[in-house]
Amino acid sequence: xxxxxxxxxxxxxxxxxxxxxxxxxxxxxxxxxxxxxxxxxxxxxxxxxxxxxxxxxxxxxxxxxxxxxxxxxxxxxxxxxxxxxxxxxxxxxxxxxxxxxxxxxxxxxx
Amino acid sequence: xxxxxxxxxxxxxxxxxxxxxxxxxxxxxxxxxxxxxxxxxxxxxxxxxxxxxxxxxxxxxxxxxxxxxxxxxxxxxxxxxxxxxxxxxxxxxxxxxxxxxxxxxxxxxxxxxx
Numbered sequence: 001x002x003x004x005x006x007x008x009x010x011x012x013x014x015x016x017x018x019x020x021x022x023x024x025x026x027x028x029x030x031x032x033x034x035x036x037x038x039x040x041x042x043x044x045x046x047x048x049x050x051x052x053x054x055x056x057x058x059x060x061x062x063x064x065x066x067x068x069x070x071x072x073x074x075x076x077x078x079x080x081x082x083x084x085x086x087x088x089x090x091x092x093x094x095x096x097x098x099x100x101x102x103x104x105x106x107x108x109x110x
Numbered sequence: 111x112x113x114x115x116x117x118x119x120x121x122x123x124x125x126x127x128x129x130x131x132x133x134x135x136x137x138x139x140x141x142x143x144x145x146x147x148x149x150x151x152x153x154x155x156x157x158x159x160x161x162x163x164x165x166x167x168x169x170x171x172x173x174x175x176x177x178x179x180x181x182x183x184x185x186x187x188x189x190x191x192x193x194x195x196x197x198x199x200x201x202x203x204x205x206x207x208x209x210x211x212x213x214x215x216x217x218x219x220x221x222x223x224x
Contacts, residue, residue, distance in 0.1 A: 043200070044215070045213065048212065050210070088152060090153075097168070099155075100153040
C-alpha cells in the first residue's frame with residue numbers, strides 16, 4: 001500500500017535548540033496535515049498544506065510542502081518544554097483517506 | 111460542550127471474547143473513523159464511515175466490525191478473530207469525508223487482552 005515515511009523516530013534536544021521532522025513519499029500527495037500528540041493524550045490537528053512549495057508558520061513552528069508535493073517538514077525554533085510530544089504527518093494520495101506517518105517523538109532536556 | 115467521547119478509558123478482556131468500544135460525537139460531523147495505535151507504528155485506519163448507514167474498510171479491518179446506525183455513534187467491535195487486539199484505539203470525526211477535512215480525535219481506549 002501507499003506509505004509515508006517519517007524521520008527521525010525519536011529526537012532528544014536541549015531546551016532552546018531547534019527541531020525538525022520530515023515526511024517523505026514516493027508518490028505525489030494531494031495534501032498533508034500535521035498533528036501533535038502529547039504524552040498520554042490524543043492527536044490534535046496543527047495545520048494542513050495543499051499547494052506545491054507552500055510554507056506556513058505558527059509562532060515558532062514552520063511547515064513546508066515540497067515543490068513536487070512528495071515531502072513535507074515541520075521545524076520548531078527554540079524548543080520549549082511545552083513542545084514535548086509526538087508529531088505525526090498525515091497524507092492523502094488523492095482518495096478520502098489519510099495515511100499517517102509513524103511519528104517523531106520529541107523529548108526536551110531542560 | 112462539543113467533542114468526541116470514548117469509553118471506557120481502559121478495558122481488559124480475556125482472550126477469545128468479543129469487546130465493543132464506544133465512540134460518540136456531538137459535533138454534527140458526517141464522517142467518523144477508527145484508528146489503532148501501536149508503539150512505533152503511528153495510526154493505522156481500521157474502518158471509516160462517511161455517512162450514516164455506510165462504512166468502508168480501512169487498511170487493517172480484519173478481526174474488527176463496526177456499525178453506523180446514528181450520526182453521533184460509531185461503535186467498534188474487536189472480535190476474537192483479531193490476533194493481536196491489545197492496543198490503543200482512537201476514534202475521530204470530521205465535518206465531511208474528504209481528506210482535506212481536519213480530524214478531531216477522542217481521548218482513546220486502551221484495550222488489554224489477557
